[in-house]
Amino acid sequence: MLLEELKNYKIYLASKSPRRRELLKDMGIDFEILSTDVDESYDPQLPPAEVVKYLSRLKLSPVDFSQYPEKSIFIACDTIVVVDGHIIGKPADEQEAHEMIRALSGCTHTVYSGLTVATPAQVLTDYRATEVTFAELSEEEIAHYINVYKPYDKAGAYGVQEWIGYVGIKAIDGSFYNVMGLPTRLLWEMLKLLV
């Protein structure tokens, strides 16, 4: 079974996101955090799927694979929210968080995650997209969520696994964990290809 084979590898996650760390841990995978700082700017002409694939590869670009043993695995992921064809990132302040959630209220948007999984010998990149449909939210519901949960570290200013996800999301179509920030089934498939 894959979990057994992975015990022969040293696994590195290049991510600052506590949700990604939690999900990888809950998949039963032991890992270390790899701190990579990159300039996350991208060509605005790229379609969303290409943006997240590019950014997930970029997060591993500072890693010098030649310095690591053969049985090393590197994982990086990037998640964006796309509404009406516009990519929205993390909110800069309270006002922007309000504007973002107002834009999502009563609509369907798409969450894209790009995933790069690499060994020193091979690099794989893929992505998943999930549609998320919000109910119409009241100003009071939006204010309550932002005040209590302070979603400033989240693309689109919301966490599907938080209060707003329970009371405000009507339906999703695709991978749920992709919306949380890590397409876990895709990761499992890609790890099977590598080990």
Place this chain on the structure above:
Amino acid sequence: MLLEELKNYKIYLASKSPRRRELLKDMGIDFEILSTDVDESYDPQLPPAEVVKYLSRLKLSPVDFSQYPEKSIFIACDTIVVVDGHIIGKPADEQEAHEMIRALSGCTHTVYSGLTVATPAQVLTDYRATEVTFAELSEEEIAHYINVYKPYDKAGAYGVQEWIGYVGIKAIDGSFYNVMGLPTRLLWEMLKLLV
């Protein structure tokens, strides 16, 4: 905001499920557990949506509403898994758990939750259905999940919020929390109608 109004009510959850208790708590709702024991048999001619609606109402049938103050709210929910037109419940033993997950592997099934929300004056019942698509699972993956997670208290022998949900589920279509056992957005809508 609804959460403020709910503070004027005493809320009772008729459920033994730890997932339902956790979800209701994470919705920010204070409640007490109401222990109701009912014979959960139903007319096998009923379609799945009617089964879960019937069973969720049934779970409140032992409650004598006249004994409670006006500002009381009672919540009951029932979740079933339907694959190839057959309702599957909780597995009786390890072998049945294996058979259930094998039946779900590589297929799309539907999870139905019926929800009844009542005050002493009014009873509302509704349901939600979510489609869940599993990847092809290996015998080793199925055995690992059952041995480690012992899903004997779960309809269909799996928890979407557990290891098998991370590595084995490709996509869902509908409410995620419905699959966990409580359609949280539907509950929010029904509470708004009652208070």
